[in-house]
Amino acid sequence: MSEFYDFPKIFIEGQEYWQIEVVKNLKVNSGIAIKLGDELDYEVAVFWVNNEVFCLSNVCPHRHQNQIANGIVKNGIVTCPLHFWSYDLRTGENINKRQGTRSLQSFEVRIIDDYVYLKKPEIKLPKWRQLEE
Numbered sequence: 001m002s003e004f005y006d007f008p009k010i011f012i013e014g015q016e017y018w019q020i021e022v023v024k025n026l027k028v029n030s031g032i033a034i035k036l037g038d039e040l041d042y043e044v045a046v047f048w049v050n051n052e053v054f055c056l057s058n059v060c061p062h063r064h065q066n067q068i069a070n071g072i073v074k075n076g077i078v079t080c081p082l083h084f085w086s087y088d089l090r091t092g093e094n095i096n097k098r099q100g101t102r103s104l105q106s107f108e109v110r111i112i113d114d115y116v117y118l119k120k121p122e123i124k125l126p127k128w129r130q131l132e133e
């Protein structure tokens, strides 16, 4: 896999954070997609809901589509717009196990001044993609 893009970096309590977006580009009670690198797996969905920011993988594990940022947000849950698998905004957990057991990876984000910072991620590749390598 290729590398991540070279975002501006800061350190908070010894942890590396990347400045991935400006706050004014976030959508209220909705998500935006941000590419962290050229690989599909390096795309995250950032949500600004009730003055809290959340970050999940943008790639739905159902059909591996980068659509989570376009999902329907309601009651702390984001629902993929394609076939309606639903995930906890905070943890990425699949909240309807009748649909499937696969969840989304979640990432730590913070707002500092006018920017969104992402804690340096460790992307966990889904099993189907690991087999491709």
Ligand code: FES
Pocket: 060, 061, 062, 063, 064, 065, 067, 080, 081, 082, 083, 084, 085
């Ligand atoms: S691709 Fe998301 S539910 Fe099918």
